[in-house]
Amino acid sequence: MNLTVIGTGYVGLVTGTCFSEMGNIVTCIDIDKIKIENLKKGIIPIYEPGLEAMVSKNVENKSLLFSTTLKDGLSKAEIVFIAVGTPMGDDGSADLQYVLSVAEQLGQEMERPLVIVDKSTVPVGTADKVKEVIQRELDKRGSDIEFHVVSNPEFLKEGAALQDFMKPDRVVIGAEHTEAFDLMKDLYAPFTHNHDRMITMDVRSAEMTKYVANAMLATKISFMNEVANICELVGADVNQVRIGIGSDTRIGYSFIYPGSGYGGSCFPKDVKALKKIAEEKGYNAKLISSVEKVNDRQKLVIANKVVKRFGEDLSGKTFAIWGLAFKPETDDMREAPAIYIIKDLVKRGALIKAYDPKAMNEAKDHYLKGIDGVSYYNSKYETLQNADAMLLLTEWKEFRSPDFGELESQMKNAIIFDGRNQYGNLNLEKKGFEYYQIGKRSVYN
């Protein structure tokens, strides 16, 4: 099939690349000229395992094309995906300006019948708005080109995006017409060929499904973080409690790890947007509001432990930080707990020596830009010299079994604050470290 993907960010680039990998001809469009120029040269704007090789291969095959001009993608396309950002607006709702501006442009420039797919995460009723805007523009042109608007929310996880897209747990398609369902089923058939993972439904339910999936996962995280904080107070070990409850198949083991709270481009904004969707209908979504409040508090649990250990005034103290990205295998730092923790420590006068395998440019250029007192190192061990303590903030594999002798010899004090999801017992206390975790009372306090 001939496809166009509008918006070449995390989702658009992965979507376009995976569809081209299956033999479709895909044009990826973006308004960011530098991004498109770089992609044409094989320079990938994000870190995502396996993506660079797959993009290069399909660019070489001429099945993956990049352009800043929408017209280039419209002359032959049968299906157009809208994959632009839907960031958090000032009032917490999803900002639809990019989606609706694409809809307007589509109405002005489409040349042939199209199935238009909302891949971006959008509030219930957005497909209707997209339809209205396109129809309005077609009417202005006196055109009667036929089109259908479909909802096909994306469930990929950053860090495992290719795998998730190529072997999805499910493909949710919300549509009104058999014709649109059939075309989408044909498109996704190669991804779901060993058993049917296509879930078809009405458009509004598909739009809602994405928010509910993210809110459910965020709820599990906040629930476990709340439990972790209570465990600490009563002298229980949340990691043992986690194993104890996970063995119940109704609960399960996945997504019940405590840590420094959820971050990333999706959970924070989607939880807020769902709360807002309810609010607009006069419903106070109390549980969802609490999920958010618990998460805001959780981001600073590790910083609070540092303050409890070293005092409110951290002038003259140096902290090594291992991990900046909001999770491993990505360079994404959107809403990463590390941002909040580092800003809190720096505000109290601390110096930070930071290392992350992939996210240091994001930190320097965007999320920690202009913050005095933060320096970056190319190796994790270089951050340790004269450090008063080390903070572990992202679950990168290379942090799981570090050289503890090196840690002890370089640091001023053998003190570790672990803000990651837990990885069992490293026996750090036995190795002579003062070790602070989330959800387990330390012998030191």
Ligand SMILES: NC(=O)c1ccc[n+]([C@@H]2O[C@H](COP(=O)([O-])OP(=O)(O)OC[C@H]3O[C@@H](n4cnc5c(N)ncnc54)[C@H](O)[C@@H]3O)[C@@H](O)[C@H]2O)c1
């Ligand atoms: N990142 C994820 O893990 C993930 C997962 C599932 C769903 N989503 C959803 O997918 C959507 C996109 O997220 P993302 O993380 O890929 O965003 P992103 O910010 O990485 O990318 C969005 C891209 O759209 C481009 N853009 C904006 N307006 C445009 C226009 N008029 N024409 C062409 N390009 C335009 C931007 O330049 C940018 O490159 C969001 O709604 C998000 O909630 C994201």
